Amino acid sequence: MNPSITQKKRIISLDIIRRIALFGILFINVGAFQVLIEGGPMPDYSGINGMIDTLIKVFIEKKFFSTFSFLFGVGFYIFASRAESRGDEPRLRFFRRLMALLLLGSIHIFIFWGSILAVYAIIGLFLIRFYHAKISTIGKWLGVVFILFRT
Amino acid sequence: MMLFASVMGLLTNFITFLSNDVIAIFIMFLSGFLAAKAEWISHISNWSKQIKWIQAGTVPLFIGFSIWIWVSSQMNSQSLNTIIALGVLPTTLFYLSTLFLILENKLIRKFLQPIARVVKWLLRIM
Numbered sequence: 001m002n003p004s005i006t007q008k009k010r011i012i013s014l015d016i017i018r019r020i021a022l023f024g025i026l027f028i029n030v031g032a033f034q035v036l037i038e039g040g041p042m043p044d045y046s047g048i049n050g051m052i053d054t055l056i057k058v059f060i061e062k063k064f065f066s067t068f069s070f071l072f073g074v075g076f077y078i079f080a081s082r083a084e085s086r087g088d089e090p091r092l093r094f095f096r097r098l099m100a101l102l103l104l105g106s107i108h109i110f111i112f113w114g115s116i117l118a119v120y121a122i123i124g125l126f127l128i129r130f131y132h133a134k135i136s137t138i139g140k141w142l143g144v145v146f147i148l149f150r151t
Numbered sequence: 152m153m154l155f156a157s158v159m160g161l162l163t164n165f166i167t168f169l170s171n172d173v174i175a176i177f178i179m180f181l182s183g184f185l186a187a188k189a190e191w192i193s194h195i196s197n198w199s200k201q202i203k204w205i206q207a208g209t210v211p212l213f214i215g216f217s218i219w220i221w222v223s224s225q226m227n228s229q230s231l232n233t234i235i236a237l238g239v240l241p242t243t244l245f246y247l248s249t250l251f252l253i254l255e256n257k258l259i260r261k262f263l264q265p266i267a268r269v270v271k272w273l274l275r276i277m
Binding site for chain 2: 011012013014016017019020054057058059061062063065066067069070071072073074075076077078119120123124126127130135138139141142145146148
């Protein structure tokens with residue numbers, strides 16, 4: 001187990017990247033929030049707004065929920081290893097957390113259709129199996145899934 | 152009946168989303184988990200050479216996909232969403248490697264810390 005992560009200290013870089021990713025997600029959802037509050041179809045941007053919309057597509061769209069997913073994976077390991085160092089069952093603790101996220105996400109999807117929380121909770125369940133896996137095993141799985149994704 | 156239709160609509164949207172992005176999310180979950188378990192996250196400086204290799208490997212893909220997305224967007228291409236989805240993994244890896252390397256610099260970290268705090272504060276009051 002990694003002692004530097006199990007300690008109660010924050011990894012500042014991770015915190016900063018997490019906030020940047022959240023800001024990116026907020027950015028991408030602005031149009032959807034407008035639809036939610038004001039009604040009507042998704043706005044069709046033109047002029048300077050169209051230019052900004054294209055820049056969002058190039059640099060932000062889908063990139064930050066993916067960044068956030070990476071941080072979720074990091075967070076899972078930190079959370080579970082800390083639970084284990086306290087003598088708790090890490091996989092059970094994480095499962096309970098995911099169930100709470102699923103519940104929250106299921107409610108949230110009725111408020112905002114673009115909610116990703118329930119999806120994170122469901123996919124997160126697959127991570128539990130990897131907690132005690134060797135690094136090489138995880139690497140192999142990653143390779144297989146990546147190849148499947150690309151084909 | 153209307154409630155059933157809206158639930159079905161939500162479910163359809165949800166399934167469409169899953170089919171599009173679920174694999175990319177899982178790959179990034181697993182990548183993050185691997186990076187933490189292999190101690191790359193807690194000792195970035197020890198792995199900076201490898202991270203620079205990732206950055207160098209993904210920068211041409213990032214530039215290529217950015218140009219492709221820009222051109223497709225200007226042409227209102229039907230395949231824009233597919234192109235964006237294809238570019239997600241290399242772009243995210245480029246962003247992450249760049250951010251981790253940049254944040255190794257204490258001055259930059261100190262400069263960005265308040266920005267991180269502002270977003271944290273905003274999310275708390277929202």
